[in-house]
Amino acid sequence: MATRTGATGKQRAARAEPSKKPDYAREAWALLTRLFKAEKGKHLAALELTMPQAQLLLNLDPDRPVPMNTLADTLGCDASNVTGLVDRLESRRLIERRADPADRRVKMIAVTGSGAEFRTKLLARWYEPPAGIAALPDRDKKILLQILRRAAEGATDQL
Amino acid sequence: MATRTGATGKQRAARAEPSKKPDYAREAWALLTRLFKAEKGKHLAALELTMPQAQLLLNLDPDRPVPMNTLADTLGCDASNVTGLVDRLESRRLIERRADPADRRVKMIAVTGSGAEFRTKLLARWYEPPAGIAALPDRDKKILLQILRRAAEGATDQL
DNA sequence: TATTGTTATACTCTATAACTATA
DNA sequence: TATAGTTATAGAGTATAACAATA
Numbered sequence: 001m002a003t004r005t006g007a008t009g010k011q012r013a014a015r016a017e018p019s020k021k022p023d024y025a026r027e028a029w030a031l032l033t034r035l036f037k038a039e040k041g042k043h044l045a046a047l048e049l050t051m052p053q054a055q056l057l058l059n060l061d062p063d064r065p066v067p068m069n070t071l072a073d074t075l076g077c078d079a080s081n082v083t084g085l086v087d088r089l090e091s092r093r094l095i096e097r098r099a100d101p102a103d104r105r106v107k108m109i110a111v112t113g114s115g116a117e118f119r120t121k122l123l124a125r126w127y128e129p130p131a132g133i134a135a136l137p138d139r140d141k142k143i144l145l146q147i148l149r150r151a152a153e154g155a156t157d158q159l
Numbered sequence: 160m161a162t163r164t165g166a167t168g169k170q171r172a173a174r175a176e177p178s179k180k181p182d183y184a185r186e187a188w189a190l191l192t193r194l195f196k197a198e199k200g201k202h203l204a205a206l207e208l209t210m211p212q213a214q215l216l217l218n219l220d221p222d223r224p225v226p227m228n229t230l231a232d233t234l235g236c237d238a239s240n241v242t243g244l245v246d247r248l249e250s251r252r253l254i255e256r257r258a259d260p261a262d263r264r265v266k267m268i269a270v271t272g273s274g275a276e277f278r279t280k281l282l283a284r285w286y287e288p289p290a291g292i293a294a295l296p297d298r299d300k301k302i303l304l305q306i307l308r309r310a311a312e313g314a315t316d317q318l
Numbered sequence: 319t320a321t322t323g324t325t326a327t328a329c330t331c332t333a334t335a336a337c338t339a340t341a
Numbered sequence: 342t343a344t345a346g347t348t349a350t351a352g353a354g355t356a357t358a359a360c361a362a363t364a
Contacts, residue, residue, distance in 0.1 A: 031308070069322060144306050212330095226345080227346065
């Protein structure tokens with residue numbers, strides 16, 4: 001949105017043809033886009049996880065097993081898909097299938113002891129800000145968060 | 160997140176054990192992490208592209224074909240992988256293989272006419288900031304970018 | 319009948335190794 | 342011999358459809 005072909009306010013010259021005005025938000029987002037790719041990739045490689053496996057693990061509560069179909073909903077994928085993801089994570093002893101006494105069709109996914117430990121490491125890394133951001137003065141970090149929170153409020157259910 | 164076991168005013172006490180102090184950068188990054196997943200997913204679905212296909216397309220210059228092996232380097236994947244990606248994109252007539260007169264082993268990947276058009280749409284979407292950020296007052300956007308640029312400078316080659 | 323999880327099947331992405339055709 | 346691209350193969354992610362067990 002906001003093409004604003006008029007060309008008026010700030011930008012003095014630079015009214016060649018498309019009359020591009022500086023798009024701060026777009027540039028910021030482009031910057032972040034590149035960062036994300038690199039950061040998440042590093043974490044996944046370090047922990048030998050794939051993105052879907054990490055998502056599954058992050059969406060588990062070590063204290064409360066969840067049915068596989070709930071997991072499929074949470075991850076936004078088909079149930080048949082969850083079977084495979086759980087298979088692989090279970091083979092690493094990070095999670096395990098448990099019976100549900102209330103409904104014998106259901107299998108509850110629980111985080112194992114070592115899985116909980118592993119998940120803690122994952123969680124610590126996953127939201128760790130990139131070096132450049134972590135190195136910002138506290139004041140900047142605070143402003144950054146304030147602005148993003150404002151953005152989150154503004155969008156109905158964006159964040 | 161943020162268990163804040165201490166339970167006090169601002170901070171002051173709260174020196175239970177982990178003594179968690181508010182981590183602005185971490186919270187900001189967590190916020191952004193969720194946003195990215197949703198945003199990029201939307202774009203890819205809308206254009207019927209997979210992430211690697213989008214990356215390939217974005218890394219092409221419509222005005223200058225590149226050898227496949229260069230593409231493999233750029234994408235950071237194996238050459239055998241590029242073969243398949245190019246196959247699928249070529250079957251959609253978005254790109255095409257061309258001979259290199261200088262070296263008959265090489266195949267140059269060029270963007271087709273409709274491919275260039277398609278890529279323009281992709282590019283427009285790809286770095287489009289989320290609604291919440293786009294809706295921020297211009298002043299906030301500007302500050303956001305300034306801070307991120309500072310972060311980019313700070314990190315040797317982070318961004 | 320409806321639901322939960324699995325299996326069968328079919329794509330895509332990914333890497334490694336082997337192969338072709340060039341250099 | 343070395344390099345560019347392909348093919349063969351294998352494992353992971355994904356969805357759809359069919360199926361078994363259980364509600």
